[in-house]
Amino acid sequence: MNLNEIENESATATEATKLSEHSKGAKRERLIMFFFAILVLILDYASKEIVRTNLPLYTYWAPFPGLENFFRITHTNNTGVAFGMFQFGSANLVFSIFVSIVSIGIIYFNHQLEPGHKLLRVALGLQLGGALGNLIDRFTQGAVTDFLDFGPWPVFNIADAAVVAGVILMGYVLLQDERKASTASNQVESPQSLSDN
Secondary structure (H helix, E strand, C coil), rough: CCCHHHHHHHHHHHHHHHHHHHHHHHHHHHHHHHHHHHHHHHHHHHHHHHHHCCCCCEEEEECHHHCCCEEEEEEEEECCCCCCCCCCCCCHHHHHHHHHHHHHHHHHHHCCCCCHHHHHHHHHHHHHHHHHHHHHHHHHHHEEEEEEEECCCEEEHHHHHHHHHHHHHHHHHHHHHHHHHHHHHHHHHHHHHHCCC
């Protein structure tokens, strides 16, 4: 075996090691999304069960009587989307199909992401957990249980809040990525413009 063959074998082994480490890193990072999705599912399901068990439907409880007009726990059912919007007869089936497709899309997107996007995976986990939390309600209860009642805002639940938080976080991450790309682009162009002068 000559020196070139040894160097080629060494380079191939190094590449294989890098690919293996990259693959392990990607697998570990993918779990971030599932961790947050499961956390949201547990919190959402537990809170809804507490409300369904302890508070009759369409009644409320004010944990802070002085703030009753601003916040209370109101047990309602929702056949529409988040925050009680678009309630109509076939909504459960339509939204169940839609949420199932979106959930599969989120899982696929998480699988395709390169390592280094941890915050984006957190956002995906919040969205997935929230979407599945309400989907479970549609299948098991026939409607989504809502209970967080803040003043004039429509009544919602932890799953709704997780979806909104996930969307906001995703928007923030994408905005930050765009700013970094813009800054990097400006830094690349800057030396060129100086040399033109």
